[in-house]
Amino acid sequence: MNDRLDDLLADHLHVLFCGINPGKGSAALGLHFANRSNRFWRTVHLAGFTPNEIRPQDGATLLHYGCGLTTLVARPTASAGELARHEFQDAAAALEHKVRRHAPRFVAFLGKPGYSALTGQREVAWGLQAQLLGDAWVWVLPNPSGRNLAFSLDQLVQAYRLLHNAVAQSRPAPLIS
Numbered sequence: 001m002n003d004r005l006d007d008l009l010a011d012h013l014h015v016l017f018c019g020i021n022p023g024k025g026s027a028a029l030g031l032h033f034a035n036r037s038n039r040f041w042r043t044v045h046l047a048g049f050t051p052n053e054i055r056p057q058d059g060a061t062l063l064h065y066g067c068g069l070t071t072l073v074a075r076p077t078a079s080a081g082e083l084a085r086h087e088f089q090d091a092a093a094a095l096e097h098k099v100r101r102h103a104p105r106f107v108a109f110l111g112k113p114g115y116s117a118l119t120g121q122r123e124v125a126w127g128l129q130a131q132l133l134g135d136a137w138v139w140v141l142p143n144p145s146g147r148n149l150a151f152s153l154d155q156l157v158q159a160y161r162l163l164h165n166a167v168a169q170s171r172p173a174p175l176i177s
Contacts (some may be wrong), residue, residue, distance in 0.1 A: 003027065004022070004027060004074050004075075005022040005026055005027045005030065005031075005032060005071065005074070006030070007068070007069060007070040007071075007098070008032065008059060008060055008062060008063055008068045008069040008070075009068045009070065009098065009102050010063050010068060010102065011102050011103060012102070012103050012104070012105075013063075013066050013067060013068045013102065013104040013105070014065075014066035014067060014104070014105050014106065014167045015049070015066065015067045015068070015104060015105070015106045015107075015108050015139075015163065015167055016067075016068045016069075016070060016098075016099065016102070016104035016106070016107050016108070016136070017040075017044075017067060017068065017069050017070075017108050017110060018069075018070050018071065018072055018095065018107055018108065018109050018110065018114065019032075019033075019069070019070070019071045019072070019110045019111075019114075019143075020071065020072055020073065020080040020083070020110065020111055020113060020114045020143070021071050021072065021073040021074065021075055021077060021080055021083060022071055022074070022075075023035055023038075023077070023078070024077065024078050026056075029056070031056040031057055031059060032056060032059045032069045033056055033059075033144070034056040035146065036146075037145075037146025037147075038144055038145055038146055039144040039145075039146065039153055039156055040110075040144040041053055041054050041055070041056065041059075042153065043144050043153065043156045043157055043160050044062075044067070044160060046153075046157040046160075046161075047157050047160035047161040047163070047164045048161060048164040049062075049065055049067055049160070049164055050062065050065050050067075051065075066167075068102070068104065070095070070098060072088060072091050072095055072109075072114040072117075072118065073087045073088060073091045073114075074091070075087065079147075080111075080113065085117060088113075088114060088117030088118060089117065089118075091118075092118050095118070095133070096133060096134060099133050099134040099135075099136050100134040100135075103134070103135065103136070104136050105136060105137065105167065105170060106136055106137045106138070106139055106163065106166070106167060106170075107133050107136045107137075107138050107139070108138075108139045108140075108141050108163055109138065109139070109140045109141065110141055110142075110143045110144060111140075111141075111142065111143035111145075111148075112124045112126075112140055115129070115138070115140050119131065124140055125140070126140055126141070126142070126159060127139060127140065127159075127162060127163075128166065137166075137170075139163050139166070141156075141159050141160060141163060142155070142156055142159050144156055
């Protein structure tokens with residue numbers, strides 16, 4: 001059984017999606033968002049990030065679409081509620097190092113708790129944040145976990161599509177010859 005989940009990273013990604021921490025099942029399989037109840041893969045597809053729905057075992061193909069995956073805290077748990085506040089704070093430097101090294105255009109936090117613990121902000125709005133992480137714009141999205149019953153699939157897709165549109169608008173225009 002794995003005790004960690006490897007990042008999917010490349011330089012100059014459009015978006016680096018940052019989960020809170022891996023679930024135990026995902027870590028055991030070595031696959032991001034492996035639980036069938038997790039809606040990440042369907043959401044990123046329906047929001048326009050990928051042309052088809054990627055299966056967890058094919059997760060590395062997400063890099064082909066300019067998107068990567070990491071987690072704020074590396075320790076797998078059955079629930080993010082098992083994490084201590086200091087684990088978020090201890091993870092901040094590692095995340096900032098990843099962002100500075102790989103230079104994504106956006107870092108998208110999947111859920112408010114990770115971003116709140118990272119910044120110390122008690123009130124966090126959805127969407128684009130005023131504060132940069134390295135040189136990356138920060139966006140906060142609803143967590144796609146099947147346990148997050150506050151958001152339907154349609155609501156998740158709508159929120160993620162706003163990020164997709166922002167990414168598309170921030171890309172340099174193609175050269176015309």
